[in-house]
Amino acid sequence: MRKVAIIGFGMTPFRARWPDKTYFELAYEAASEALQDAGITIKDIDSAVYGIYNDLFERQFMPDIFVNDYIGNIDKPGTRVTTGGATGGFTVRTGYAEVASGLADLTLVLGVEKCNDCYDKQTGTTTPEVLKAIAFSADMTWEFPLGMLAASSYVTLVNAHFYKYGTPTEEQMAKVSIKNHGNALNNPKAQAPMRLTIEDVLNSRIICYPFKLLDCCLYSEASAALVLASEEKVKELRIENPIWIAGVGAACTDAFIGNRKSIGALPSNIAAAKQAYRMAGIEYANVKNALDVAELHDAFTGQEVISYEELGFVEYGKGGEWIDEGGPEMGGELPVNPSGGLIGCGHAVGATGIMSTGEAYLQLTERAGKRQVPITKGRAISHSIGGPGAAYSAVIVMER
Amino acid sequence: MAEYHEIEDQIVMNYKYSMGGQSRFFIELKENKRIMGAKCPTCGTVYCPPRIACARCYQPTDWVPLQDTGVIQVSTLVWYSTSAFIQYVPYAVGYITLEGASTAMNQSIFSENLVPSQIRPGQKVRAVFKKAREGKITDFFFVPIDEYPIWIEKPEFEGGTSDE
Numbered sequence: 092m093r094k095v096a097i098i099g100f101g102m103t104p105f106r107a108r109w110p111d112k113t114y115f116e117l118a119y120e121a122a123s124e125a126l127q128d129a130g131i132t133i134k135d136i137d138s139a140v141y142g143i144y145n146d147l148f149e150r151q152f153m154p155d156i157f158v159n160d161y162i163g164n165i166d167k168p169g170t171r172v173t174t175g176g177a178t179g180g181f182t183v184r185t186g187y188a189e190v191a192s193g194l195a196d197l198t199l200v201l202g203v204e205k206c207n208d209c210y211d212k213q214t215g216t217t218t219p220e221v222l223k224a225i226a227f228s229a230d231m232t233w234e235f236p237l238g239m240l241a242a243s244s245y246v247t248l249v250n251a252h253f254y255k256y257g258t259p260t261e262e263q264m265a266k267v268s269i270k271n272h273g274n275a276l277n278n279p280k281a282q283a284p285m286r287l288t289i290e291d292v293l294n295s296r297i298i299c300y301p302f303k304l305l306d307c308c309l310y311s312e313a314s315a316a317l318v319l320a321s322e323e324k325v326k327e328l329r330i331e332n333p334i335w336i337a338g339v340g341a342a343c344t345d346a347f348i349g350n351r352k353s354i355g356a357l358p359s360n361i362a363a364a365k366q367a368y369r370m371a372g373i374e375y376a377n378v379k380n381a382l383d384v385a386e387l388h389d390a391f392t393g394q395e396v397i398s399y400e401e402l403g404f405v406e407y408g409k410g411g412e413w414i415d416e417g418g419p420e421m422g423g424e425l426p427v428n429p430s431g432g433l434i435g436c437g438h439a440v441g442a443t444g445i446m447s448t449g450e451a452y453l454q455l456t457e458r459a460g461k462r463q464v465p466i467t468k469g470r471a472i473s474h475s476i477g478g479p480g481a482a483y484s485a486v487i488v489m490e491r
Numbered sequence: 492m493a494e495y496h497e498i499e500d501q502i503v504m505n506y507k508y509s510m511g512g513q514s515r516f517f518i519e520l521k522e523n524k525r526i527m528g529a530k531c532p533t534c535g536t537v538y539c540p541p542r543i544a545c546a547r548c549y550q551p552t553d554w555v556p557l558q559d560t561g562v563i564q565v566s567t568l569v570w571y572s573t574s575a576f577i578q579y580v581p582y583a584v585g586y587i588t589l590e591g592a593s594t595a596m597n598q599s600i601f602s603e604n605l606v607p608s609q610i611r612p613g614q615k616v617r618a619v620f621k622k623a624r625e626g627k628i629t630d631f632f633f634v635p636i637d638e639y640p641i642w643i644e645k646p647e648f649e650g651g652t653s654d655e
Binding site for chain 2: 110111147150210211213214219220222223225226232233234236237238239240242243246247250251254296297298299300301347348349350354355
């Protein structure tokens with residue numbers, strides 16, 4: 092395989108709603124910024140990969156072809172990836188494969204999502220209808236009719252983990268919320284910057300026991316895009332600060348949570364992480380010391396804590412202790428989600444994993460502004476999970 | 492913000508959906524209040540939800556009746572939901588392993604006392620069936636085992652075949 096670098100990144104701010112922009116207009120904005128960041132134009136792009144999760148959000152089947160049209164990627168391939176909340180990570184993986192294989196020298200990886208055009212007349216709000224559009228991703232025969240939703244699916248994993256290990260506690264989960272909302276204060280493109288206390292989180296209204304409102308990410312509308320380049324192109328374009336994709340891992344575990352050997356675990360996280368680390372030459376047991384920063388998929392606070400364990404930062408059952416010790420805080424052993432993550436920056440599903448990867452790219456090129464972490468090891472990861480019971484997982488290792 | 496124009500819209504689709512090889516589960520549920528699993532003759536795994544072939548052994552499975560009692564593996568109480576379910580909150584859902592099954596099935600848990608101490612891992616539950624069954628997963632639900640006599644006395648519900 093050929094070496095692949097990230098040479099440009101762009102994203103729109105993450106917002107609850109962009110009423111004055113369609114999904115393809117948001118995509119245009121992110122594409123435009125990423126191409127400019129890389130110092131190229133759409134004409135230079137050989138292929139595009141689009142991460143768009145949910146047709147019902149966009150009120151359009153095959154929305155990718157309209158994005159491809161709108162950004163002017165005409166008479167070149169554009170391929171869509173859709174893997175639930177993990178869409179972003181899997182889209183980066185597919186983009187990587189296009190360049191690594193030699194199919195393309197310059198690939199645009201673009202994620203976009205616009206969910207809050209969904210509208211629930213009975214409550215006069217968008218969220219219940221957004222959640223319904225997502226719930227169609229549960230099995231339609233065995234799960235959807237029982238009122239399954241994203242929060243109840245994730246809380247199942249967290250509750251099973253808590254039942255087995257006694258963590259994460261509600262207080263430990265609250266600390267993740269405080270950290271990620273707080274980190275977002277330093278991210279001008281974040282949707283939910285907030286200064287919070289443990290009491291604020293514990294007293295926020297119950298969503299799915301024991302998740303409270305402030306344990307949950309918000310649904311966002313946004314687009315994010317990366318430009319990937321082959322080594323030849325990096326030289327030809329005289330890119331001064333390429334960030335190499337050193338490792339890519341992905342795995343899918345049982346879609347039916349009840350079929351899993353252990354309900355509280357995501358072996359897909361471990362498999363994806365191990366694949367990516369092996370490719371990057373990092374030891375799973377030593378990964379915490381090999382990285383400067385990690386952008387993890389914190390759709391819900393408790394899941395971030397479990398990911399500390401499954402991505403190898405700490406042993407199984409020790410994730411709660413690690414946040415108590417301040418390990419994932421800014422200035423801690425390994426800062427997790429300086430961007431604010433999904434909880435602080437937002438969750439624009441197809442765009443999210445591309446935002447996380449782009450955020451790690453900004454950190455490694457030392458362009459992350461107020462949220463910049465010290466870069467001493469020169470490595471970062473992004474992590475995406477999603478789908479029924481969070482069955483999809485992807486991990487990307489970047490290196491400068 | 493620039494000006495914008497909104498319209499109301501909806502996407503509606505109709506289906507006459509076949510349950511395919513899983514049909515036997517729904518027919519037994521509707522006709523006989525019986526919960527069926529599927530056993531792999533090679534590895535012995537009893538799947539519920541059933542599948543007509545084993546994913547590990549690539550062998551066709553055999554239908555086996557399961558008990559209507561089981562244990563909650565994990566559960567939650569839902570207080571905010573999708574537009575299709577928001578009128579029903581709070582409600583409980585969990586993963587239940589039925590006696591005789593190897594896997595856990597997602598199902599509703601009803602209780603007169605819907606609190607985390609009652610709806611929790613390890614709680615024994617029993618299936619209660621709707622009298623008006625359509626051959627759908629919502630034809631039955633689980634209740635904590637000590638509440639079973641109360642629930643089957645309600646006019647719209649009844650107990651399973653293992654009572655008869």
